[in-house]
Amino acid sequence: MKKTGLFLTSLLLAASLVTACGGKQEAAPANGGAAAEQQTKIKVGVTGGPHEEIFNKVKEVAKGQGIDVELVVFNDYVQPNQALDKGNLDMNSFQTIPFLAKFNQDHKTKIVEIGKGVTFPMGLYSTKHKKVEDIPEGGVVGIQNDPTNRARALLLYQAAGLIKLKDGVKDNATPLDIVENPKKLQFKELEAAFLARSLGNVEVASINTNFAMEAGYSPKKDAIFSETSDSPYVNIIAVREADKDNPTYKKLVDIYRSEEVKKFIDEHFEGAVLPSW
Template sequence: MKKTGILLSTLLLAASLLTACGAKQEAAPAANGAAAEQTKVKVGVTAGPHEEILNKVKEVAKAQGLEVEVVVFNDYVQPNQALDKGNLDANSFQTIPFLDKFNEDHKTKIVEVAKGVTFPMGLYSTKHKKVEEIPEGGVVGIQNDPTNRARALLLYQAAGLIKLKDGVGNKATPLDIVENPKKLEFKELEAAFLARSLNNVEAASINTNFAMEAGYNPKKDSIFSETSDSPYVNIIAAKEENKDNPAIKKLAEIYRSEELKKFIDEHFQGAVLPSW
């Protein structure tokens, strides 16, 4: 009986040791997996040039071991909402003034990772070839989101059509117009709809990505445009806690490479300007 008890104890001890060893071996891959470098990023863009640029980034990144999934949106709100909720790793569609306003309004912490390209906003018309031809009392279109609305009003001012209160800058609204010699009526629409509404207005301010999506060439078809030194540079953005993610840093590095700069220059022929 003693021998049987000793043998049973020995077998139980051995089984216990094997189980313990097995548990350690199973835990090791999980630890290694947690430390593995991220090799895929999901990036939100608006349809049009941003989408085309990111598809080129995707192509270049694949050869460097980074998989880029491009998610396309048709407005300026959803890309930041999706990023804040963790459904995206980064996005590329907005200027710093727009992001600052979004963070303020939605209590989010989305930050700039890198500067990308500049899309000069322009005035477009299917009825007139020159700004001077816009008639008195004409209805003109502007964007209804605060940042682009202010940018549009500054563009109308630069075109000599209105004058704004001194110092209003990026916070300008139609209420800040102090001179309107042609008594223009400003109609606010979503940025994506302005290009489709040109037949219903005398002119409209249109963001380059939406103008190109509608088939307009910003360099040839706009009747007035921002200059190349526009402060409205588009950025690659991420949540604050994720801005130093190596995969996102690599995404930005590829975006700002000479290969992408050449692609942008050749593909858009001056309608989109690399800002690096």
């Protein structure tokens, strides 16, 4: 019995030594696999198109810095915030500050900006005129019919020197707030998606970048007047309020706002999308 016990003890000791050595060898693989397994994963909601393309570049850069980004692509402007609020996303990138403010107000959510992204400059487009000064008196001009874009369009017409709005209206502006209209322009409200196809029926129209690009127009080349990169309608990266100080999320924002990503945006979109940094 003593011999048997000694034999078993020797076997257990040998096994423990083999296991210990094996553990050491696996802990430091040559390719850094253990570190890769510990990457922080972040689920980001984006809308299809430019936001998705930009974040694919961010994802590529982030992987080299230990962050694994999973993209979830949406085709509307409501679900990305709903999914974020419910905890199905960690952050999203698709909306402007005024849009988020209205969403929070309407849905009683607590979603906040964690960083500024890019601007899709709204522009004034015309197939009849090369300059805003050429728009004739009494001309019919197009604007979007949804509240957020309608106010944005009116502010754009004001920036172009065509009208003046009542002081302080800003994001709540409607045609009723026009206090000066020297050319007596007639504002025709249409669905945002239809404006590019309606240029033959109006003197000029305010068109969102995505719809302008879909219609074959270049915001940089074809708009006779447009917003600049300091537009208050810059798109933002958003998170739940409770996560606003998350260091990993902040690191991802820094990667988004890096020179490498900016170069990609400038080269890929050729001025149709403007970095805010």
